[in-house]
Amino acid sequence: xxxxxxxxxxxxKTRGQQVTLSCSPISGHRSVSWxxxxxxxxxxFLFEYFSETQRNKGNFPGRFSGRQFSNxxxxxxxxxxxxxxxxxYLCASSLAGQGNEQFxxxxxxxxxx
Amino acid sequence: xxxxxxxxxxxxVPEGAIASLNCTYSDRVSQSFFWYRQYSGKSPELIMSIYxxxxxxxxxxxxxLNKASQYVSLLIRxxxxxxxxxxxxxxxxxxxxxxxxxxxxxxxxxx
Numbered sequence: 028x029x030x031x032x033x034x035x036x037x038x039x040k041t042r043g044q045q046v047t048l049s050c051s052p053i054s055g056h057r058s059v060s061w062x063x064x065x066x067x068x069x070x071x072f073l074f075e076y077f078s079e080t081q082r083n084k085g086n087f088p089g090r091f092s093g094r095q096f097s098n099x100x101x102x103x104x105x106x107x108x109x110x111x112x113x114x115x116y117l118c119a120s121s122l123a124g125q126g127n128e129q130f131x132x133x134x135x136x137x138x139x140x
Numbered sequence: 141x142x143x144x145x146x147x148x149x150x151x152x153v154p155e156g157a158i159a160s161l162n163c164t165y166s167d168r169v170s171q172s173f174f175w176y177r178q179y180s181g182k183s184p185e186l187i188m189s190i191y192x193x194x195x196x197x198x199x200x201x202x203x204x205l206n207k208a209s210q211y212v213s214l215l216i217r218x219x220x221x222x223x224x225x226x227x228x229x230x231x232x233x234x235x236x237x238x239x240x241x242x243x244x245x246x247x248x249x250x251x
Contacts, residue, residue, distance in 0.1 A: 062241075070230075070241040072239065072240070075238060077236070077237075082237075115183075117184070127237060131176075131184050131185070132183060
């Protein structure tokens with residue numbers, strides 16, 4: 028079974044631009060969660076989508092948004108990029124229920140200049 | 141504030157020894173606990189999940205959970221240099237699939 032895929036793997040943007048990241052979950056997984064990983068803050072939860080609906084949201088500004096499509100694929104968008112948005116953005120998929128194991132994709136490394 | 145705490149390390153052990161990694165969490169009602177391994181420059185890889193008090197063994201790995209003490213640990217037996225990585229403790233605290241992660245413990249296994 029194929030794992031979680033994320034595209035692109037690397038991105039370089041400048042301040043003020045916006046970016047869209049994509050995630051395809053493991054086949055049959057309906058929940059997709061997004062995390063931001065930085066050296067200082069570690070892994071922080073951004074949001075989770077299930078059946079095209081945002082079920083939960085972390086403590087991030089409104090510049091961070093996401094969506095999920097009917098095939099469970101998900102995208103996240105960051106608008107008006109700031110230098111502090113430079114991070115590894117990770118997508119994880121799981122079956123629907125609470126407490127199910129989450130499997131991570133390879134991540135998208137975003138650098139904001 | 142719901143938190144997961146881990147010693148940052150590094151934890152250095154010789155090859156063949158037992159490595160013990162510890163984690164505490166703040167939310168008493170948490171039900172699901174996970175250990176991930178992350179090699180430098182890679183994404184986290186799930187190695188163990190545990191849901192009930194006690195021990196759960198999988199190969200060289202044993203996860204231990206004590207909900208009364210809000211403590212979860214990971215033992216790695218017969219440590220190998222290839223086990224050198226950062227180990228992340230994650231707890232399902234926020235409902236649904238939300239995981240709260242510790243900052244991770246770096247493990248160094250010397251030949």
